[in-house]
Amino acid sequence: MVYFVGAGCGAVDLITVRGQKLLSQADVVIYAGSLVNPGLLEYTKTGCAVYNSASMTLEQVLELMKSSEKQGKLTIRLHTGDPCIYGAIQEQMDQLEKFHIPYEVVPGVSSFCGAAAALKKEYTLPDVSQTVIITRMEGRTPVPKKESMEKLASHQTTMVIFLSTGLLEHLKEQLLEGGYSPDTPAAIVYKASWEDEKKFITTIEALPQVAKENNINKTALILVGDFLSGEYERSKLYDPGFSHEFREASL
Incomplete structure (x- = not known):
């Protein structure tokens, strides 16, 4: 199984609970170089194989995923922020589909x-x-x-x-x-x-x-x-003179 995990925007405690749990279970982690806080790698278990993808091509990343899958390993592709924004994950997911390798995406804090x-x-x-x-x-x-x-x-x-x-x-x-x-x-x-x-x-x-x-x-x-600039109008959502489904206007 391959998981695309959003590492969050920097601080190690801004990864999601799900992301941290998966990191602790991973057999293989492929992380996005200096964009990912190296402190996150401390969540990995002893024996986990860790790879920096900064110097890797798409083909090399995919070969590593394929090899890990053949060995029945759990692989984490650790992307910075949330992988759906400038994460280049679509091309990876499309290839995993062709290889019939199951995968999931775990969102992160962009x-x-x-x-x-x-x-x-x-x-x-x-x-x-x-x-x-x-x-x-x-x-x-x-x-x-x-x-x-x-x-x-x-x-x-x-x-x-x-x-x-x-x-x-x-x-x-x-x-x-x-x-x-x-x-x-x-x-x-x-x-x-x-x-x-x-x-x-x-x-x-x-x-x-x-x-x-x-x-x-x-x-x-x-x-x-x-x-x-700091200039704005008050929100209607909490305005006492504004009614909505859960509250009647009081003014």
Whole structure:
């Protein structure tokens, strides 16, 4: 059996209970290199074979899974955050289907959740933003033309931008081209929930400079939008003058 397990966004105690239990039972663990906190590997049992996939190809990972399955071993593919976001797991799952190898996915705490927690912010605020766009800049790996940064920025909603910290000058230009003003709030969260976490709230205009001054060029999320400003309307959910299925309005 193969389990794709979300390792969480950094801190070892942010893995799910299910994920930790499976790690303790695993015969083989294939983890996603420096993106996964090495402290998680301490949950493994004596004799567990541990592999760093950073230097491996898809084919090598799959061969290891196939070999382990033939030996009746339980294999954990340990991905950073939640594997459904930039985890490249679909191509692995499709191949396991062809090999008739059973597998399951165990979700994890994504870094976009960890970043909001680090900043003590909520992405979806009444009359500010009810939509979160999760995306990344085009680099060596392209993005569909219909998902260009300036087109997504034109929605003027909350944005969470992965894998783009080394492209901040270009990102700034595209965000401004999309319609954001230079003083739109923006944040950089480096290694959310790790011991060496760093976080800065700034503006789109100042993003590249803040990153440069703090020597941040990778392993960070960029957050953009007015949800960072602290101004919003009260939620209707807990408003005493608002009725819903479980409560009648009292005002």
